[in-house]
Amino acid sequence: MEHKLEIRQMFDESFKRKVIEEYLSTGQSKTSIQRKYNIHFKSAICTWMKRLGYIEKVEQKCNLASLKRSILSNSTPKPTNAIDADKRIRDLELQLEDAKLQAEAYKRIIEKAEKELNIPIRKKHNTK
Numbered sequence: 001m002e003h004k005l006e007i008r009q010m011f012d013e014s015f016k017r018k019v020i021e022e023y024l025s026t027g028q029s030k031t032s033i034q035r036k037y038n039i040h041f042k043s044a045i046c047t048w049m050k051r052l053g054y055i056e057k058v059e060q061k062c063n064l065a066s067l068k069r070s071i072l073s074n075s076t077p078k079p080t081n082a083i084d085a086d087k088r089i090r091d092l093e094l095q096l097e098d099a100k101l102q103a104e105a106y107k108r109i110i111e112k113a114e115k116e117l118n119i120p121i122r123k124k125h126n127t128k
Contacts, residue, residue: 009040016048024054 023033030045049055114121
């Protein structure tokens with residue numbers, strides 16, 4: 001019986017960011033991008049996104065589809081007239097308000113969990 005020796009792949013942060021940006025900006029799947037760059041770790045892109053701050057760590061699942069949609073919708077062409085610009089501004093203000101509410105909700109959930117469970121959840125700034 002032969003054992004396959006696996007060599008762990010190491011990638012620098014700039015490469016990881018390049019792969020993530022390509023994944024988010026194109027409509028390609030994670031597997032196709034991983035094949036393109038010869039990345040063998042199945043959940044590499046999702047893990048990198050969490051570690052590099054593309055996905056909040058509070059979210060325990062990797063909801064990349066909605067993240068891709070929001071990034072792609074933000075890269076839409078600029079409106080051509082003032083009415084479209086005003087509508088776009090209102091939409092962006094609503095998105096900002098939603099993001100602020102979501103951040104506040106996450107903050108309160110973490111505070112409540114820390115208080116009830118009596119354990120520190122937030123990462124300390126001086127740790128790696």
